[in-house]
Every structure is written in C-alpha cells, then in structure tokens.
Amino acid sequence: MIYHGCRYFQRKKSGHYCFAVIPYDVRGAMGFAVGTIGDHMIHKVRRIAQSIGSLGALLSFYCLILSLKYAGRSWNIIWDIAASLYFSLTLILLAWAGGNTENTEFCNGFQIISPKVGDEFLKNDKIEVVLTKGISIIEEVNNIDLYNSTSGKFVKSLWKGTQSFGDDGKASVNVKLAVPKHTELPGEFILKSWGTTLEGPSCFTISGNFTIDPRLC
Incomplete structure (x- = not known):
C-alpha cells in the first residue's frame, strides 16, 4: 500500500516491515540541484530555484515523519529511518547554505x-x-x-x-x-x-x- 507517496511494503509471512523513503529523498536532491544551478542564473530565477530546493528538502523530511508514524515496533526499519533523517537534514542545511550564497555574491564585482x-x-x-x-x-x-x-x-x-x-x-x-x-x-x-x-x-x-x-x- 502507499502512504502519501512513501512506499510501505509488508511481507505477510515473516511479518517484516520495510519502508522505502527514497522517492521523497530523490525529490529533495533534485530540488537542491536545481537550486544550485539556479544560483548561477539571474536573481529572479535563482530565488525560484532555491525555493524548489528547500521544498524538496521539506518533502524529504515529511516522508521521514510518515515513516515514524507507520513504523510500528519493528527494529528492522531503524536503518531506513536513520538514513532518511540524515539525508533530510543534510538537504535542509544545503538548501539553507544555497540561499545564503546569494548574500555573499550580492555585491561581487560591483x-x-x-x-x-x-x-x-x-x-x-x-x-x-x-x-x-x-x-x-x-x-x-x-x-x-x-x-x-x-x-x-x-x-x-x-x-x-x-x-x-x-x-x-x-x-x-x-x-x-x-x-x-x-x-x-x-x-x-x-x-x-x-x-x-x-x-x-x-x-x-x-x-x-x-x-x-x-x-x-
């Protein structure tokens, strides 16, 4: 079954639960990549691109929350959650850093x-x-x-x-x-x-x- 874009797989025989939060993480990575490329464009396009990067990071974090909600008591999912948390926070920090790049380049060469x-x-x-x-x-x-x-x-x-x-x-x-x-x-x-x-x-x-x-x- 699918929970808000986060894939949820259940093996009925073993009772093993596994979450794949990669879809949102990939969106976050793609969003940040667009933000980075946009940083070299004119300021109007740059701000839109950085917003996309930030949105991607937030979507990745949202997927983490859903993973925690539906995780149950299975300890086998701990690595999926940890990886998602690490990637989500990394994307958020990178998107924030990308936004601050504009400040350092604002007057460059003027x-x-x-x-x-x-x-x-x-x-x-x-x-x-x-x-x-x-x-x-x-x-x-x-x-x-x-x-x-x-x-x-x-x-x-x-x-x-x-x-x-x-x-x-x-x-x-x-x-x-x-x-x-x-x-x-x-x-x-x-x-x-x-x-x-x-x-x-x-x-x-x-x-x-x-x-x-x-x-x-």
Whole structure:
C-alpha cells in the first residue's frame, strides 16, 4: 500500500516491515540541484530555484515523519529511518547554505573603476565616474557621494538619480567636484556609491583615494 507517496511494503509471512523513503529523498536532491544551478542564473530565477530546493528538502523530511508514524515496533526499519533523517537534514542545511550564497555574491564585482587611486583633479572639475557591475545582481546606481578619505567625513552629495548598467556591464555618471568653501584643500577624497536591485536590497562601493587641489602645478 502507499502512504502519501512513501512506499510501505509488508511481507505477510515473516511479518517484516520495510519502508522505502527514497522517492521523497530523490525529490529533495533534485530540488537542491536545481537550486544550485539556479544560483548561477539571474536573481529572479535563482530565488525560484532555491525555493524548489528547500521544498524538496521539506518533502524529504515529511516522508521521514510518515515513516515514524507507520513504523510500528519493528527494529528492522531503524536503518531506513536513520538514513532518511540524515539525508533530510543534510538537504535542509544545503538548501539553507544555497540561499545564503546569494548574500555573499550580492555585491561581487560591483565597484567604481574611475576615478582611480592617485588621480588628481582641480576643484570644480567635471569628471566621469564609471562603475562596473561585475557578477553582482546590482541593477541600478542611485547616488555618488564625496567623502574625505583622511577623516572619513561626508563632504557632499555630488549626484542622485537612477543609472542602469549597459550591455558592457558598466554605468557612468558625470559629476562636478564642487566642494564646499570650508573644505580644506588640497586633500584626499573618495567616492561612495549605492547600487540597488529592482526589488529593493542595496549595497555600496567606494573608489580609491584621489586628490582634489585648488590648483595643479
């Protein structure tokens, strides 16, 4: 007979009971495999795939519960239950780890590639800030802020808006280095930029140190 997809076999003569919980375990393994493959896809597909992996693990665990329910008092089934428990917990942990992979890869490669370390500019110069997406899932750049790299203090917001990445994985924004009058020059500065996904989560990146001078010789 079949109990909710878990096969239940009974040998009437010997009274031996045996459970085969492999069907749900296989589903869990396949679900996690899909989740792993999906981790290399765009974020929308990835989340769906990881959900399938988690669902597969939960189905495997559900099969374990049914096995315990219908096990009776036969000690011959202990190995089936132990194997199912081990595999179920493993799948759940792997699915959880797969979901957390997204956090570690979220900003991977998102960076400011221009200006570069050591660049020098005059006050009020207009410069092009270039960002690269890398293998991150960032979709848009939302601001460019100027900070003093020595003190770490915020100086000024140079740009706010929405700039998407091109087919080459780069985004560029033109800004003017119009620092406030009280800013001590020459000085070392950095740019900070926030990037977001279409669904809201965000992370930031900073440029290398560059110099702003009231005059260059």
